[in-house]
Amino acid sequence: MAVLDIQFTSHDCGSCPIRHRAVCARCDDDELSRLEEIKYYRSFEPGQTVIWSGDQMDFLGSIVSGVATLSQTMEDGRTQMVGLLLPSDFVGRPGRGAAAYDVTAVTDLTMCCFRRKPFEQMMETTPHIAQRLLQMTLDELDAAREWMLILGRKTAREKIASLLAILGRRDASLGLGGPVGDEIAFDLPLTREAMADYLGLTLETVSRQVSALKKDGIIALEGKRRVRVPSYDALLAETGDDSDGGALI
Amino acid sequence: MAVLDIQFTSHDCGSCPIRHRAVCARCDDDELSRLEEIKYYRSFEPGQTVIWSGDQMDFLGSIVSGVATLSQTMEDGRTQMVGLLLPSDFVGRPGRGAAAYDVTAVTDLTMCCFRRKPFEQMMETTPHIAQRLLQMTLDELDAAREWMLILGRKTAREKIASLLAILGRRDASLGLGGPVGDEIAFDLPLTREAMADYLGLTLETVSRQVSALKKDGIIALEGKRRVRVPSYDALLAETGDDSDGGALI
């Protein structure tokens, strides 16, 4: 008997871009239809704000396509990105109605949303949803901690290299780039300013360090946004991490 | 009917310093005894390492008393603290045997440990454990993201003020200090070097900024480790945060 397996993962089987396999020996099979029942889609354009910190958030959901950011802003305007949301990432916090961060689309964005109340009720009755969300949240926590090392202890050059390594690895693992360890190429989904907000730098420093990595042959730029990395290992060597390439996101 | 409520919370009822109320309408009442069965205690001295990053971790557990840190170290010695573990905090990741971070006792430390395999099996059969852990993990994620703002965008003075505010609030909420908004006092559980590793600074900068806050009357030191904050609001004003005092940990 298959286990219940709710994956917040994008794929492309016909009309439903999210796979919700809800088949369980013990649980009721019509959990599946209940999930279908409470879900709807929303689309956003680049730069559009999905939700402002503090707003009431009547849904939870996952990214189907595109890239969004989670960020915090101090009243004097300093902002720090605290999450980078890519397809299959979960948005929102079960059990809390108010958004804690600004969520902003950085590309065209599609989200699959579930109405909060019924989703939370379903979590009560379908234990594997909580178990799945726990694993996803633990992954996010690992990514946040990796990020803390980047923010607290790395030089500007190492920060840029780390970000490129993370984005490159993410793309590669989605099968959009080549094999890791060799040449990879990917599109930067972020502006220089967004990269700066990610890394705790200014956009000028980002620009300078990207130029420096280019001059040193670590990366090549095709246009402003397309990055080619001749040797992923050489890029990893610039991150300051030990060689296991342990960067997480 | 009471709900199953497994809290990883320290209290002081006789021999068992952890409260595991396991009473549930649907679940079996003897889950309680199963938890008792697989648990044991470990004690550590200040400076002692609980576990090294990469080591096999055959237990999960929670802090009963004392303070521990979660940290990452780069091979050239730069280290960043990524978690501060206080009583009731959970240690370890269900589903992963290898430790991802160094865990170090900074004071006398007592942990309540559960053997990994039986605990994970119990998670499968007792759904509310996963739900409780999900909430705790989401709290940790919020704390990590607050911390990212501190690391990425705050000045040294704001960083120190933020750390003191967090420690002070934590102590106050545990009933060890006075009411928030007014004078509070607490012991610093961290050395200057640990504070530096927490905040992405050097210990010299920490020392200077602590002295500066003292000179400006924001804090008073009684010895090196006892901190008295005449006005918690004045301290919050130094953190750079908006006035809701939203610092999380």
Add this chain to the structure above:
DNA sequence: GGGGTGCCTTGACCCAGATCAACAGGTAAA
């Protein structure tokens, strides 16, 4: 074409915090 506007780059200069260094308790062992 001309003039916005958004995004990026590069240069010149400055400063917050790192680095290097000396020293001051406190305490613990010899």
Add this chain to the structure above:
DNA sequence: TTTACCTGTTGATCTGGGTCAAGGCACCCC
């Protein structure tokens, strides 16, 4: 009592990255 060690403080100097400023390029609209 002396020596050693650990933690913390303070001073002097240096520097990585911030700040301010001036363009460059691509694209869009009039």
